[in-house]
Amino acid sequence: MPDLTYLYAVAREPLPCPPGVAGAPVRTVTCSGLVAYVSSVPLEQFGEEPLRRSLEDLDWLAETARAHHRVVDAVAAATTTAPVRLVTVYGDDAQVAELLERRAAAFAEVLAHVTGRREWGVKAYSSPQEEPVNAGEGHGGGRACEGDRQASRPGTAYLQHRRATLRGREQARRQALQRADHIHRALTALAAAGHRHRAQDPRLSGRDDVMLLNGAYLVDEAREEEFAARAGELGGDGVEIRLTGPWAPYSFTVMEPA
Amino acid sequence: MRRDVVACEQLPPERVALVDLLDRLLAGGVVVTGDLVLSIADIDLVHISLRTLLVSADELEGSL
Amino acid sequence: MDTPRWRVTADPDTVERDLSRLVLTLVELVRQLVERQCVRRMEQGNLTDEQIEVLGVTLMRLEGAMTDLCERFDLAPEDLNLDLGPLGTLLPTQ
Numbered sequence: 001m002p003d004l005t006y007l008y009a010v011a012r013e014p015l016p017c018p019p020g021v022a023g024a025p026v027r028t029v030t031c032s033g034l035v036a037y038v039s040s041v042p043l044e045q046f047g048e049e050p051l052r053r054s055l056e057d058l059d060w061l062a063e064t065a066r067a068h069h070r071v072v073d074a075v076a077a078a079t080t081t082a083p084v085r086l087v088t089v090y091g092d093d094a095q096v097a098e099l100l101e102r103r104a105a106a107f108a109e110v111l112a113h114v115t116g117r118r119e120w121g122v123k124a125y126s127s128p129q130e131e132p133v134n135a136g137e138g139h140g141g142g143r144a145c146e147g148d149r150q151a152s153r154p155g156t157a158y159l160q161h162r163r164a165t166l167r168g169r170e171q172a173r174r175q176a177l178q179r180a181d182h183i184h185r186a187l188t189a190l191a192a193a194g195h196r197h198r199a200q201d202p203r204l205s206g207r208d209d210v211m212l213l214n215g216a217y218l219v220d221e222a223r224e225e226e227f228a229a230r231a232g233e234l235g236g237d238g239v240e241i242r243l244t245g246p247w248a249p250y251s252f253t254v255m256e257p258a
Numbered sequence: 259m260r261r262d263v264v265a266c267e268q269l270p271p272e273r274v275a276l277v278d279l280l281d282r283l284l285a286g287g288v289v290v291t292g293d294l295v296l297s298i299a300d301i302d303l304v305h306i307s308l309r310t311l312l313v314s315a316d317e318l319e320g321s322l
Numbered sequence: 323m324d325t326p327r328w329r330v331t332a333d334p335d336t337v338e339r340d341l342s343r344l345v346l347t348l349v350e351l352v353r354q355l356v357e358r359q360c361v362r363r364m365e366q367g368n369l370t371d372e373q374i375e376v377l378g379v380t381l382m383r384l385e386g387a388m389t390d391l392c393e394r395f396d397l398a399p400e401d402l403n404l405d406l407g408p409l410g411t412l413l414p415t416q
Contacts, residue, residue, distance in 0.1 A: 244278055
C-alpha cells in the first residue's frame with residue numbers, strides 16, 4: 001500500500017530533527033522559498049477510516065501528539081516556523097510541493113507574523129474559597145438561621161438559605177469571569193496577539209478547581225520577561241496563575257482559506 | 259513575581275502536559291483544506307470518548 | 323519513550339443501577355429547577371409568607387427524599403449527572 005505524506009510544519013530552512021509520528025524519520029520538501037517538514041506514514045494507520053478509530057484511543061493520540069510536537073518544537077527552536085495542525089496528511093510529496101507553491105503568500109504572511117516571537121500559555125484557576133454567606137442574611141458562617149424563628153418557619157429558613165447559596169455562587173461566577181477578562185486584556189496588551197482556548201476538561205487536566213482562563217499569547221522575545229512578570233502580578237486574591245512555554249506559535253497561525 | 263500564586267512551567271517537550279498539547283494541536287496550527295487526503299478538521303472530534311478513561315492528578319504529575 | 327498511563331475503568335454498573343441513576347438524575351434536575359424558580363419568585367415578592375413556608379417545607383422534604391433514594395441505590399450525589407459531551411454536564415457539578 002502506498003504511503004501518505006504527513007505534514008508537521010512549514011519554515012524557511014531545512015534542519016535536522018528527531019523522528020516523528022509512527023516513528024517515521026522526518027525529511028523536507030522545498031518549493032517557492034518554503035520548506036515543509038514531512039514524514040511518510042502508512043495508509044493503514046493514517047487513512048480516513050483507521051484514523052477515526054485511532055483518534056478515539058487516547059494512548060494513540062497521546063503518542064502521536066507528542067511525536068508531532070517533538071518535531072515542531074525542534075524546528076521552531078531553531079528557526080521561524082508555522083506549525084501545522086495535528087494529522088494533516090497528503091497523498092504524496094508532490095502535493096505538498098504544490099501546496100507550498102499555491103499558498104506561498106499566505107505562508108509568508110504567517111511566518112512574518114510569528115518572526116521573533118514565541119507563544120506563552122497563561123492559565124488562571126480560581127482557588128477554592130469557602131462558600132460566601134450572603135451578607136444580608138444574618139451572622140457569618142453556617143446556615144442563615146434567625147434564632148427561634150427557624151423552628152416555627154423551617155420552610156422559609158430553608159428557602160432563604162438556598163437563595164443565599166445560589167446568589168452567592170452566581171456572584172462568585174460573575175466576578176471570576178470579569179477577572180478572567182481583565183487578565184486576558186492585560187496580557188494581550190503586552191503581546192502581539194492573544195487567544196483564548198476553551199477551558200480544559202477537568203478529566204484531562206486532573207484539576208478540580210475552576211479554570212477561568214486558558215490563554216495563549218504571542219510575545220516578542222524582547223518582552224518575555226516583562227510579560228512573565230505581569231502574568232505573575234495578575235494572580236493572587238484567590239486566583240492561581242500557571243505560565244507555560246515557550247511554545248511554537250500553534251495558536252497564531254490562522255490562514256485565510258484558499 | 260508572586261511565587262505563591264504563580265507557577266512557571268518551562269518543560270522539555272516530552273514533559274509538557276498532554277492536555278496543554280492537545281489544546282494547541284487540535285485547535286491550533288495551520289489548517290489546510292482542499293486537495294489533501296485528510297485533515298483532522300474533517301474528523302468529528304466530539305466522538306473522542308473520554309468517558310471510559312480516568313485520570314488522576316498523580317498520574318499526570320508522575321508521567322514523564 | 324514514556325507515555326502517560328491511562329487507567330481504563332470497566333463499567334461496573336448493572337443495567338438496573340444505570341436506569342435508577344438516569345431516573346434519579348432527571349428527578350434531581352426537576353427538583354433543582356423548581357427550587358430555583360421558587361427562590362426567584364420569593365425574591366420578586368410574588369409569594370405570600372404562607373406560600374413560601376409551604377413550598378420551602380416541600381422542597382426540604384424533597385431534598386431529604388432524594389438523599390434517601392441515593393442511599394438506597396448506593397449512589398453518591400456526584401453520580402447523578404449526565405454527560406452531554408460538548409454541551410457539558412446536565413447538572414452543575416458543584
